[in-house]
Amino acid sequence: MGYRVAVVGATGQVGREMLNILAEREFPADEIAALASSRSIGKDVHYGDDRVIKAKALEHFDFKGWDIALFAAGSTVAKAWAPKAAAAGCVVIDNSSLYRMDKDVPLIVPEVNADAIDGYKARNIIANPNCSTAQMVVALKPLHDRARIKRVIVATYQSVSGAGNAGMDELFTQTRAVFVNDPLENKKFTKQIAFNVIPHIDVFLEDGSTKEEWKMVVETQKILDPAIKVQATCVRVPVFVGHS
Template sequence: MGYRVAVVGATGNVGREMLNILAERKFPFDEIAALASSRSTGDMIALGDTDRELKVRNLEHFDFTGWDIALFAAGSGPTKIYAPKAAAAGCVVIDNSSLYRMEPDVPLIVPEVNPDAIDGYTKRNIIANPNCSTAQMVVALKPLHDAATIKRVVVSTYQSVSGAGKEGMDELFEQTRAIFVNDPKESRRFTKQIAFNVIPHIDAFMEDGSTKEEWKMVVETNKILDPDIRVTATCVRVPVFVGHSESINIEFERPLSVEQAHEILREAPGIMLVDKREDGGYVTPVECAGEFATFISRVRKDPTVKHGLNLWCVSDNLRKGAALNAVQIAELLGRRHLRKA
């Protein structure tokens, strides 16, 4: 007997990827519902690369009673309305928005990092999925933290436009084409031209001069991994369609050599180490797109602190940063609590 699973926001980038990954990983569902707004009701959407298509159902009229898991990829607005209704109906919500991440009674989960925290889901029947840039970073940090205790992290991100949704991807494509044919360039989704440019601004600015995206990386890392780790972040949007990259500088309490870090990372769950000190001996967003792993390259000593390392971290933000992590949470929930399949 399998699960009854609803995917909320099924027609968006992350929702479609959730359907792909549910199919790829052969998640044990008996029934699956693709939910979206009334604009998409009645549309047909593929269930991954299977022969099945799902008719999109109207979220506004959907009854979650009798459904086991709802994967939400609809943004904070619809989630605020419908996630509590699903949870109250007995359906466990796994939410990809930022709405519940810092709620103290909602677990914020990356299965490779803090699986035990999922046990707290019963307080609200809601589990939060972290920010895309945080998710891949804590996967990389966790095994190193266990080995030598991280004191401080300095991270600069290079985040793809798919993190801003379909509109972001469309804007990069349209601006790139406009430049080649000498048409006017419009910036609607981003604050400045994104084609052939980088923008050091993701989400709203806060009083201290940081952006909300940078703040998320700090507070989410502390909640998921360790509240004593000091984190500072600079988040940048780059003209890449899929795949977030991060340059991470780590200061440890105890010594950790490059060779030891390599050995640890090779064995760590969810990580693929590709670190050859030669041309092309590292991973870029192009190679990581469509992959499940978080890729680590360019591991090297930081000589400016007593115990420091630098590394390069790349992952498909639509997968590990969003849809894959949500499905992994659903798998973990099934193993530890629901146990239907």
């Protein structure tokens, strides 16, 4: 018998990718629920190449009887709904930053620290790291096993997909506006992103770094080794998909 899996944020960049991957990898799911805000009720959401599911509103959804909830709808939604899903017996895997540094919630990258997953039983919640941390620790893990890394200096060049649907729309609209000589408007990003790079992702902290940079430091320490020092510079670049 397969699992019943709910994807929260199924109409977003991450949720849609989750549905693609569940289908591509033939994850043993008997039933998939595509959940989003009430704005998206009835919207078609693709599950693989040949299946389409109608989106439902998270606010009317009952998690009882569902095995896994993949949350990809931001911290506010996770705060309101993840504990309810977890209390209903559904294992929550959350993509937002809300639970990442919670000591009762394991922060997992399967290729790196799958053993830490047992800790999920405390709250029935598992957290996923920031996208840049996730890919970096996969590369660091075998090096650390062989040679004990002391310090990492990293620069990331992150596509606008990391800022969700709104970030991708802004790059498209601004790029078009540049070519047709329309006025440019910054809504999602603090500066023009078309034909520009912005060393500012998430909010600025007191020490002048950004929260995105801070996440790379503390998340790497939680996943890999608290002794590793990380110095990160995170830059948003005018590329639609694919961080480097």
